Amino acid sequence: MADQTDDGTKTLDSSNSGESPGVVFPPESPEEGIPHSSATHFNNDLKSVLVTSVLNLEALDVDLYRGTHHWVPRTQRLFGGQIVGQALVAAAKSVSDHHYAHSLHCYFVRAGDPKVPVLYQVERTRDGRSFCVRSVKAIQHGQPILICQASFHMLQESPLQHQFTMPVVPQPEDLLTVEELIHQYLSKPDLAETARQGLNKLLANEVPIEIKPVNPPHFYRHTATQPKQLFWVRARGHIGEGNMKLHCCVAAYVSDYAFLGTALLPYPNYRAKFSASLDHAMWFHSTFRTDEWMLYECESPWAGGSRGLVQGRLWRRDGVLAVSCSQEGVLRVRPATQPSKL
Numbered sequence: 001m002a003d004q005t006d007d008g009t010k011t012l013d014s015s016n017s018g019e020s021p022g023v024v025f026p027p028e029s030p031e032e033g034i035p036h037s038s039a040t041h042f043n044n045d046l047k048s049v050l051v052t053s054v055l056n057l058e059a060l061d062v063d064l065y066r067g068t069h070h071w072v073p074r075t076q077r078l079f080g081g082q083i084v085g086q087a088l089v090a091a092a093k094s095v096s097d098h099h100y101a102h103s104l105h106c107y108f109v110r111a112g113d114p115k116v117p118v119l120y121q122v123e124r125t126r127d128g129r130s131f132c133v134r135s136v137k138a139i140q141h142g143q144p145i146l147i148c149q150a151s152f153h154m155l156q157e158s159p160l161q162h163q164f165t166m167p168v169v170p171q172p173e174d175l176l177t178v179e180e181l182i183h184q185y186l187s188k189p190d191l192a193e194t195a196r197q198g199l200n201k202l203l204a205n206e207v208p209i210e211i212k213p214v215n216p217p218h219f220y221r222h223t224a225t226q227p228k229q230l231f232w233v234r235a236r237g238h239i240g241e242g243n244m245k246l247h248c249c250v251a252a253y254v255s256d257y258a259f260l261g262t263a264l265l266p267y268p269n270y271r272a273k274f275s276a277s278l279d280h281a282m283w284f285h286s287t288f289r290t291d292e293w294m295l296y297e298c299e300s301p302w303a304g305g306s307r308g309l310v311q312g313r314l315w316r317r318d319g320v321l322a323v324s325c326s327q328e329g330v331l332r333v334r335p336a337t338q339p340s341k342l
C-alpha cells in the first residue's frame with residue numbers, strides 16, 4: 001500500500017465564491033498547512049490520511065489522474081469507497097469553483113487490484129449553465145474497474161424545501177467505538193480462540209474511519225435482527241470546514257464501509273462467502289463535515305437472487321439530512337455450520 005504525505009487539501013478547489021444570497025457555505029478553512037505525519041495519522045488533531053493520501057490524486061495529464069491505496073480490505077480487492085471517492089475527486093477537478101457535487105452513480109465492474117495504482121480518466125460530458133456532468137472511468141491493467149457519472153450544480157435558491165426527521169438516538173459521546181467494543185469482548189476470559197482471532201483481525205483494520213454503533217453488534221453471538229442499523233461515523237483526523245467538494249469525496253469513501261452488511265443482519269445462520277458492492281449512488285443535499293460525527297441510518301428493503309439492496313441516510317448532528325445513498329451488492333452465502341473455504 002502506497003502512502004503519500006503531500007498536503008491534499010489544495011488538490012480540490014475550496015472557493016465559496018459561487019454562493020447564492022441566503023445560502024451559507026462555510027468560509028475557507030484557516031487550517032491549511034497543519035503539519036502531519038503518516039506515522040501518526042490516527043491522531044485526531046492531525047490531518048486526515050484521507051486528505052493527505054487517499055484523495056490526493058496525482059495529475060498525469062489533462063483529466064487523467066493516478067490514485068494510490070491506503071487501506072485494503074481482507075478480501076484483497078480494493079475498497080469500493082476508495083474508488084468512488086477518488087473518482088469523485090477526479091471529476092470535481094474539472095468543474096468550476098461554483099459547481100458542487102449533487103449526485104453520483106457508479107458501477108463496480110471488476111475487482112480492484114491492490115498491487116497497482118488506479119488511473120482515473122475524466123470525460124467532460126456536458127457543461128451547462130447550472131449543471132455539469134462528468135463521466136469517470138477508473139482503470140487498471142487497461143480495463144475499467146469502475147464507471148462513474150457525477151453531476152455538479154450551482155447553488156440555487158428555492159421555496160421548495162423539506163426533509164425527513166433524523167431518528168432520535170444516543171449522542172456519540174455516550175457510545176463506544178467499534179475498537180472499544182472489541183476490546184470489551186477480548187477481555188472476556190471465556191471467549192473462544194477463533195472468535196479472539198477474528199476480533200484481533202478486525203482490530204488490525206487500519207481503516208481511516210471511526211464508527212460508534214447505536215446498537216452494538218454482537219460480533220460473535222449471532223442473532224437475527226431487522227435489516228436496519230444506525231451508527232455514528234466520521235473520518236479520522238482533521239479535515240476542516242470550507243471545502244465542500246472534498247467533504248463529498250470523503251463521504252463517498254465513508255458511505256461504502258459497513259453499508260452492505262445491513263442486508264445480512266436477518267441471516268445469522270449464513271456467512272458471506274462472497275460479497276461485494278455492485279453499484280453505488282449518492283445524492284448530496286446540504287453542507288456537512290465528514291470529520292465531525294454524522295449519523296448513518298442504513299436499511300435494506302430487499303434481498304434476493306444472491307443480491308441485496310441497501311439504502312442509507314447520512315445525518316448531520318444538528319438533524320440536517322446531508323447525504324442519501326443506495327447500493328446493490330452481490331451476496332453469495334454459505335450456511336454458518338459449513339466450514340469456510342477462504
Ligand SMILES: CCCCCC/C=C\CCCCCCCC(=O)SCCNC(=O)CCNC(=O)[C@H](O)C(C)(C)COP(=O)(O)OP(=O)(O)OC[C@H]1O[C@@H](n2cnc3c(N)ncnc32)[C@H](O)[C@@H]1OP(=O)(O)O
Binds near residue numbers: 079112
Ligand atoms: C456496525 C459497524 C461494524 C463495522 C464492522 C465492519 C467490518 C468490516 C467492513 C469491511 C467492509 C469493506 C468492504 C466494502 C465493500 C467493498 O468495498 S466491495 C469492493 C467493490 N466492489 C467490487 O470489487 C465488485 C467489482 N465487480 C466484480 O468483481 C464483478 O462485477 C463481479 C465479480 C461481481 C461479477 O460477478 P460474475 O459475473 O459472477 O464474475 P465472474 O468473474 O464470472 O465470477 C467471479 C467469481 O464468482 C463465482 N461465481 C460466478 N457466478 C456464480 C454463481 N452463480 N454462484 C456462485 N459463484 C459464482 C465465480 O466462480 C468466480 O469465483 P472465483 O473467483 O473463481 O473463486
